[in-house]
Amino acid sequence: MTITQETIEIIRRYEFAFQKKFGQNFLIDEHVLNKIVNAAEICSDDVVLEIGPGIGTITKAVAKKAGKVIAVEIDNNLIPILKDVLKDYDNIEVINADVLKLDISKLGINKVVANLPYYITTPIIMGIFEAGVPLDSITVMVQKEVADRMKAGPGTKDYGALSLAVQYYADPYLVANVPQNCFMPRPDVGSAVIRLRKYPTPPVSVKDEKLMFTLIRASFVQRRKTLYNGLRNAQDVCFTPEEIQEAIASLGKGEAVRGETLSLQEFAALSDKLGEIRGNS
Secondary structure (H helix, E strand, C coil), X not given: CCHHHHHHHHHHHHCCCCCHHHCCCEECCHHHHHHHHHHHCCCCCCXXXXXXXXXXXXXXXXXXXXXXXXXXXXXXXXXXXXXXXCCCCCCEEEEECCHHHCCHHHCCCCEEEEECCHHHHHHHHHHHHHXXXXXXXXXXXXXXXXXXXXHCCCCCCCCCHHHHHHHHHEEEEEEEEECHHHEECCCCCCEEEEEEEECCCCCCCCCCHHHHHHHHHHHCCCCCCCHHHHHHHCCCCCCCHHHHHHHHHHCCCCCCCCHHHCCHHHHXXXXXXXXXXXXXX
């Protein structure tokens, strides 16, 4: 039985109704499924978190390779289906919860594999990174536009605060673009599988991580503004215009420079310079 046939059979048997509020689009392409599992490089020592397992298609494939799979599903209606579909696997734990309200640091995971609900992709990924979980990697299906933003570099149209945040924590690798006909129901947008291999330590050193990300966010609120104007007008950037000008000048950049042209290393240097200026004032 193909994944498509199995999905249709499970939906019919349990009279399951898709919930749009949960962003449910089940993967029905075996080729893409294999790409996800292979990219995650799962071995028998791994404890894998799956977010939004749906009817367990990815869950089963991961469980065949992992030591343990913890599947977190928010939809109450899917819990009895999952428990039935996965009953032959003794290394799968199903948790009925909102992953955004779950203390992931207590689960003992080292990898994440998921077909993420697109409307909460960024909060989930950044929440995992910021929680300081000792991860090896996150391999996820996301909206193609989001995957492009995660791996974008300075000066490109997709480059922004998400690019810098992700690249501070991990090395992004685009595994595959995925067309809409690989899902049931078909989503309105294209998708992509991306692997984020977490760095043991961030690739740049910065004295005040919180300040750096405040500067990054302020720099991209209005992309076409200069970096100076973006920082000067931001309510949560508490520096004088003169301090901002001095810090930007220390980068060797002209007054017209925009935030979208700065690398992660340059934002770290800008943050450190502003911290130094304020410390000396």
